[in-house]
Amino acid sequence: DYNKEEFATETDAVDRYRILQHTIYLNNDSTPQEFWSYRSQTGGHAILYSLIQKVSPLKHSQNLQLFRIINSALTAFLFVLFIGWCYRNFGFKSSLVAFLLLLLSPWVNNFSHNLWWSFWSFYLPFVTMLLLLEKRHNNPHSVSEKKILGLLFIAVFVKCVFSGFEFITSTLLAIICPVVYYYLLEKRNFKQFFIFSVKAGICSV
Numbered sequence: 001d002y003n004k005e006e007f008a009t010e011t012d013a014v015d016r017y018r019i020l021q022h023t024i025y026l027n028n029d030s031t032p033q034e035f036w037s038y039r040s041q042t043g044g045h046a047i048l049y050s051l052i053q054k055v056s057p058l059k060h061s062q063n064l065q066l067f068r069i070i071n072s073a074l075t076a077f078l079f080v081l082f083i084g085w086c087y088r089n090f091g092f093k094s095s096l097v098a099f100l101l102l103l104l105s106p107w108v109n110n111f112s113h114n115l116w117w118s119f120w121s122f123y124l125p126f127v128t129m130l131l132l133l134e135k136r137h138n139n140p141h142s143v144s145e146k147k148i149l150g151l152l153f154i155a156v157f158v159k160c161v162f163s164g165f166e167f168i169t170s171t172l173l174a175i176i177c178p179v180v181y182y183y184l185l186e187k188r189n190f191k192q193f194f195i196f197s198v199k200a201g202i203c204s205v
Contacts, residue, residue: 026060044161045118068113074120075112078127085130118162125204126174128155133182145196153203172204 024031049067056063079102087095102108111119132148152175159171176197183193 022064025064028060041116041164041166042161043164045115045163048162049115067115071115071118071120072113075108075123078120078123079108081127081131082123085134089134117166121159121162122167122171123174124159125152125155125171126177128152129175129200130178133178137182137186145199149199149203152200156204172201175200175204 023029049063052066053063056066058066083095083099083102086098108119111117113119128151129148132143132151136143136148156172156175160168179193179197179200183196
Protein backbone atom coordinates (compact mmCIF):
# COMPACT_ATOMS: atom_id res chain seq x y z
CA ASP A 1 0.00 0.00 0.00
CA TYR A 2 1.10 3.54 -0.75
CA ASN A 3 1.55 5.92 2.15
CA LYS A 4 3.53 9.10 1.66
CA GLU A 5 4.58 9.10 5.32
CA GLU A 6 6.72 6.01 4.61
CA PHE A 7 9.08 7.95 2.34
CA ALA A 8 11.79 10.38 3.30
CA THR A 9 11.26 12.66 0.32
CA GLU A 10 8.76 13.31 -2.42
CA THR A 11 11.28 11.93 -4.93
CA ASP A 12 11.36 8.57 -3.11
CA ALA A 13 7.58 8.35 -3.30
CA VAL A 14 7.51 9.27 -6.98
CA ASP A 15 10.13 6.63 -7.80
CA ARG A 16 8.19 4.00 -5.85
CA TYR A 17 4.94 4.88 -7.59
CA ARG A 18 6.64 4.85 -11.00
CA ILE A 19 7.62 1.23 -10.36
CA LEU A 20 4.18 0.28 -9.08
CA GLN A 21 1.97 2.02 -11.64
CA HIS A 22 2.16 -0.68 -14.33
CA THR A 23 1.57 -3.36 -11.71
CA ILE A 24 -1.49 -1.49 -10.47
CA TYR A 25 -2.87 -1.25 -14.00
CA LEU A 26 -2.08 -4.82 -15.04
CA ASN A 27 -3.62 -6.28 -11.87
CA ASN A 28 -6.56 -3.87 -11.96
CA ASP A 29 -5.73 -2.78 -8.41
CA SER A 30 -7.19 0.28 -6.76
CA THR A 31 -5.22 3.50 -7.13
CA PRO A 32 -3.41 5.07 -4.16
CA GLN A 33 -5.56 7.20 -1.88
CA GLU A 34 -2.91 9.91 -1.77
CA PHE A 35 -0.30 11.06 -4.25
CA TRP A 36 1.61 14.16 -5.26
CA SER A 37 0.25 15.71 -8.43
CA TYR A 38 2.65 16.61 -11.24
CA ARG A 39 1.23 19.79 -12.65
CA SER A 40 3.31 20.47 -15.75
CA GLN A 41 1.43 17.62 -17.46
CA THR A 42 -2.09 18.27 -18.69
CA GLY A 43 -3.02 14.58 -18.92
CA GLY A 44 -4.27 14.50 -22.51
CA HIS A 45 -2.41 11.27 -23.14
CA ALA A 46 -4.08 9.66 -20.11
CA ILE A 47 -7.50 10.79 -21.37
CA LEU A 48 -6.79 9.14 -24.74
CA TYR A 49 -5.61 5.90 -23.13
CA SER A 50 -8.64 5.78 -20.86
CA LEU A 51 -11.01 6.25 -23.81
CA ILE A 52 -9.29 3.42 -25.68
CA GLN A 53 -9.43 1.34 -22.51
CA LYS A 54 -13.20 1.79 -22.27
CA VAL A 55 -13.91 0.54 -25.81
CA SER A 56 -11.11 -1.99 -26.15
CA PRO A 57 -12.01 -5.70 -25.80
CA LEU A 58 -8.35 -6.52 -25.07
CA LYS A 59 -6.77 -7.46 -21.76
CA HIS A 60 -4.89 -4.82 -19.79
CA SER A 61 -1.54 -6.31 -20.78
CA GLN A 62 -2.54 -6.13 -24.46
CA ASN A 63 -3.87 -2.60 -24.09
CA LEU A 64 -0.55 -1.56 -22.57
CA GLN A 65 1.22 -2.84 -25.68
CA LEU A 66 -1.35 -1.11 -27.87
CA PHE A 67 -0.71 2.23 -26.16
CA ARG A 68 3.03 1.80 -26.75
CA ILE A 69 2.44 0.89 -30.40
CA ILE A 70 0.36 4.05 -30.88
CA ASN A 71 3.14 6.22 -29.46
CA SER A 72 5.85 4.45 -31.47
CA ALA A 73 3.81 4.67 -34.69
CA LEU A 74 3.13 8.40 -34.26
CA THR A 75 6.81 9.06 -33.54
CA ALA A 76 7.87 7.01 -36.57
CA PHE A 77 5.31 8.78 -38.77
CA LEU A 78 6.67 12.23 -37.89
CA PHE A 79 10.25 11.11 -38.50
CA VAL A 80 9.23 9.60 -41.85
CA LEU A 81 7.78 13.00 -42.80
CA PHE A 82 11.07 14.64 -41.79
CA ILE A 83 13.17 12.11 -43.73
CA GLY A 84 10.89 12.67 -46.73
CA TRP A 85 11.61 16.39 -46.49
CA CYS A 86 15.36 15.63 -46.38
CA TYR A 87 15.02 13.44 -49.49
CA ARG A 88 13.09 16.06 -51.48
CA ASN A 89 15.44 18.88 -50.56
CA PHE A 90 18.87 17.26 -50.26
CA GLY A 91 18.65 13.90 -52.03
CA PHE A 92 18.95 10.24 -51.15
CA LYS A 93 22.32 10.30 -49.36
CA SER A 94 21.28 13.01 -46.92
CA SER A 95 17.95 11.33 -46.18
CA LEU A 96 19.75 8.00 -45.64
CA VAL A 97 22.14 9.61 -43.15
CA ALA A 98 19.18 11.19 -41.32
CA PHE A 99 17.41 7.82 -41.24
CA LEU A 100 20.46 5.99 -39.85
CA LEU A 101 21.07 8.63 -37.16
CA LEU A 102 17.45 8.41 -36.04
CA LEU A 103 17.49 4.61 -36.18
CA LEU A 104 20.60 4.40 -34.01
CA SER A 105 19.67 7.17 -31.58
CA PRO A 106 19.29 5.77 -28.05
CA TRP A 107 17.03 8.71 -27.13
CA VAL A 108 14.60 7.95 -29.94
CA ASN A 109 14.60 4.23 -29.21
CA ASN A 110 14.21 4.66 -25.46
CA PHE A 111 11.43 7.22 -25.52
CA SER A 112 9.48 6.64 -28.75
CA HIS A 113 7.09 4.18 -27.08
CA ASN A 114 7.03 5.86 -23.67
CA LEU A 115 3.48 6.42 -22.44
CA TRP A 116 4.36 9.36 -20.22
CA TRP A 117 6.35 11.51 -22.63
CA SER A 118 4.26 11.11 -25.81
CA PHE A 119 7.56 11.65 -27.60
CA TRP A 120 5.95 12.35 -30.98
CA SER A 121 4.26 15.48 -29.66
CA PHE A 122 7.60 17.25 -29.11
CA TYR A 123 8.27 17.13 -32.86
CA LEU A 124 4.79 17.90 -34.16
CA PRO A 125 5.13 21.74 -34.21
CA PHE A 126 8.57 21.55 -35.86
CA VAL A 127 7.45 19.16 -38.61
CA THR A 128 4.25 21.15 -39.14
CA MET A 129 6.18 24.39 -39.72
CA LEU A 130 8.79 22.61 -41.86
CA LEU A 131 6.27 21.09 -44.26
CA LEU A 132 4.07 24.18 -44.49
CA LEU A 133 7.02 26.43 -45.36
CA GLU A 134 8.22 23.87 -47.89
CA LYS A 135 4.78 23.93 -49.50
CA ARG A 136 4.77 27.73 -49.59
CA HIS A 137 8.28 27.76 -51.04
CA ASN A 138 7.32 25.40 -53.87
CA ASN A 139 4.02 27.15 -54.56
CA PRO A 140 3.72 30.61 -52.94
CA HIS A 141 -0.04 30.74 -53.42
CA SER A 142 -0.76 27.24 -52.09
CA VAL A 143 -0.85 28.18 -48.42
CA SER A 144 -1.44 31.56 -46.79
CA GLU A 145 0.41 32.99 -43.81
CA LYS A 146 -2.81 32.84 -41.76
CA LYS A 147 -3.16 29.13 -42.51
CA ILE A 148 0.47 28.48 -41.52
CA LEU A 149 0.02 30.30 -38.22
CA GLY A 150 -3.34 28.67 -37.57
CA LEU A 151 -1.98 25.16 -38.11
CA LEU A 152 1.06 26.02 -36.00
CA PHE A 153 -1.26 27.05 -33.16
CA ILE A 154 -3.10 23.73 -33.43
CA ALA A 155 0.18 21.76 -33.48
CA VAL A 156 1.51 23.47 -30.34
CA PHE A 157 -1.88 23.06 -28.66
CA VAL A 158 -1.84 19.31 -29.40
CA LYS A 159 1.70 19.09 -27.99
CA CYS A 160 0.59 20.79 -24.77
CA VAL A 161 -2.49 18.57 -24.47
CA PHE A 162 -0.49 15.35 -24.81
CA SER A 163 2.77 16.19 -23.04
CA GLY A 164 2.07 19.42 -21.20
CA PHE A 165 4.94 21.87 -20.83
CA GLU A 166 7.68 19.24 -20.78
CA PHE A 167 10.68 20.53 -22.79
CA ILE A 168 8.46 23.34 -24.07
CA THR A 169 11.40 25.72 -24.64
CA SER A 170 13.13 23.25 -26.97
CA THR A 171 9.86 22.57 -28.79
CA LEU A 172 9.19 26.28 -29.37
CA LEU A 173 12.77 27.06 -30.44
CA ALA A 174 12.67 24.17 -32.94
CA ILE A 175 9.80 25.92 -34.73
CA ILE A 176 12.13 28.79 -35.65
CA CYS A 177 14.67 26.51 -37.40
CA PRO A 178 12.50 26.01 -40.54
CA VAL A 179 11.70 29.74 -40.52
CA VAL A 180 15.40 30.63 -40.55
CA TYR A 181 16.14 28.06 -43.26
CA TYR A 182 13.42 29.15 -45.67
CA TYR A 183 13.91 32.87 -45.15
CA LEU A 184 17.61 32.41 -45.98
CA LEU A 185 16.79 30.15 -48.93
CA GLU A 186 14.28 32.63 -50.32
CA LYS A 187 16.60 35.58 -49.56
CA ARG A 188 13.92 37.48 -47.71
CA ASN A 189 14.95 40.53 -45.73
CA PHE A 190 15.41 40.62 -41.98
CA LYS A 191 12.26 42.66 -41.41
CA GLN A 192 10.10 39.95 -43.03
CA PHE A 193 11.88 37.28 -41.02
CA PHE A 194 11.47 39.19 -37.76
CA ILE A 195 7.77 39.98 -38.25
CA PHE A 196 6.89 36.38 -39.19
CA SER A 197 8.98 35.00 -36.29
CA VAL A 198 7.16 37.25 -33.83
CA LYS A 199 3.78 36.15 -35.23
CA ALA A 200 4.82 32.49 -35.01
CA GLY A 201 6.05 33.04 -31.45
CA ILE A 202 2.78 34.69 -30.40
CA CYS A 203 0.73 31.88 -31.94
CA SER A 204 2.87 29.28 -30.23
CA VAL A 205 2.68 30.94 -26.83
